[in-house]
């Protein structure tokens with residue numbers, strides 16, 4: 001298993017048909033995931049298109065996540081949690097300043113995803129809204145949304161299958177608030193075949 005230390009990041013390639021298993025090692029830790037088509041930085045994982053073609057906001061086993069060009073990018077093939085977010089933009093230095101009054105540098109998912117992609121020579125102008133694995137957002141009938149503590153516990157995992165060649169970037173979210181008070185490390189494995 002590859003370990004991403006708390007507040008850190010990583011990126012890797014997936015070929016079509018390969019899978020990535022993301023593991024919440026300690027429990028209650030969000031992992032921001034973004035993906036770009038291998039060799040084409042103009043095609044990325046799109047929350048809006050995924051909402052369009054699934055007619056829902058929350059995704060779990062069996063759901064397909066789409067690109068901005070309306071092609072299947074990732075399919076969720078296993079999910080022991082069933083609660084993830086695809087609404088929130090990645091946390092950023094500006095967000096920590098505006099919402100928490102933190103002045104000066106603070107590790108954040110926006111910079112983490114940028115740095116992770118750069119290790120694979122991808123420098124997109126914008127980072128799209130990530131698929132926020134294990135992030136628990138309560139959506140109320142009046143449209144209000146609240147970030148709550150993840151329901152994932154130690155050892156929980158989600159497995160996604162690549163439907164095209166991808167560069168995938170992951171960030172172990174550094175925010176204390178959405179991670180049960182303390183940012184923690186996460187793990188991932190790239191696997192070629194699903195063993196039931």
Ligand SMILES: [Zn+2]
Pocket residue numbers: 032090091108109110172173174175
């Ligand atoms: Zn974050």
